[in-house]
Amino acid sequence: MVMSQTESAFADAQSLEQDIAVSVQGVSKNYGAVEALKNMSLDFPRGQLTSLLGPSGCGKTTLLKIIAGLLKSDTGKIIVNGKPVTGPGPNRAFVFQDFALLPWASVMRNVAFGLELRGVAKSEREDKAAKYINDVGLAGFEGAYPHELSGGMRQRVGLARALSVDANVLLLDEPFSAVDEQTRRKFQEDLLALVANENKTFIFVTHSIEEAVYCSDQIALLLPRPSRVHEIIRPNINRAIGVESIRRAPEYLDIVDQIWASLRAYVE
Template sequence: MSQIKPDARQGAAPADIAVSVRNVSKVYGDVQALKDLSLDFPRGELTSLLGPSGCGKTTLLKIIAGLLPATSGQIEVNGKPVTEPGPDRSFVFQDFALLPWASVIRNVAFGLELRGVAKSEREAIAEKYIREVGLAGFEQKFPHQLSGGMRQRVGLARALSVNAQVLLLDEPFSAVDEQTRRKFQEDLLQLVQNEKKTFIFVTHSIEEAVYVSDQIAILLPRPSRVSEIIRPSSFRNKGVDNIRRDPEYLDIVDSIWASLRAYVE
């Protein structure tokens, strides 16, 4: 694995950076959540934000999404400053955030519907991503007829269908059982490979972060800043069945736990 100083440009040329966070701070009243945080997210890769509870992972994700303003600093997506939500970013919420009165296909196509895409076109796109997340045959079902894991797949398909170049995932697998979570992780690796999009993934799970990530940014407790950037190297192309047995995978998991143990209450 390679470990990179958090204040470095991470060795990537600007053209290879999809999202750039520069000296971002966020203050809520008398609480400073983020302080001068800088981080680059390489294009076409999955970066996990990992750290103890309350360290600002979701806050940073929402600032990148344009859902929260930064107190200071700047976020750029594809070289353009972020001032509000935009079609270049799509958010997958922890609690699914589906329309309960809409079918699976309408939920998936809803972002396209808001953009005025014709019904036949948006449904064709929605069907593609419904198949891609493993929900073929459930197009006309409603959220209450689906399991938690299936509802989260609908949310992921909806995020993919609008063709945003940056997907922001806020603990998307936290509400599902362990078996479903492992299958999601395998599917996510395939999506990253197939879609060539930039994924920013918030998780509390060290094992999950190491399993799915091209890059892991470890955030320290507030005021949050990046303490370490890890880029796994030896197991990324060995196939989903071999990652968890790889010595580097096990070493990184142990190393991250050693770094974070002192901050767990």
């Protein structure tokens, strides 16, 4: 059976829609007289990592919280897996910049906490938590408490907790900003492995151009408030050549320079 041009176009549109996990449609947000987001529209492809990159105060975290359902927009809507967002939901998990761990709970309890709130049986939630504790490199620390962990380890706990609830959209608000450069690079490699293996959609806020280019399938450059999308960049980095080779590759360096050229006029 041969489709007509109209049928083919409709099929293509359906396919594209199915490949979009999160759709931001005409979203605006004001804080009193401050216009944070203005008519923002942006799609996030399913199973990929999209970075939100832009000057400080351009609304990256505000957008992330609206997608999470933690803030309400003034206009527009957020569609996740084809359904409008009306508040927080189990299909989204948030990794906070400041870890947001329970200080009185062990690593195991912290990672399993979201499942505990859902009423999942203890054995089941601890089995799932143990898997993600191992996946983020914290095996052996299940019984440790947050004050006994380094900043990098606490951030890994936060990531494991988000993964364990099996949300298909993970929202990461500058999760690596509080760690040293060596740990940050290891986190970036771990994050790429999770993107490859978990079949989840990652929305990643960062201030680092190099980090965005290295980690992202898609980068959304945001302008200063009132924030809107300035440019969409798909780096298409060949990661098979290895970490150090990527960071020296002309195509990687060219994209970094391109983004800096776009943003430098907005950096105070």
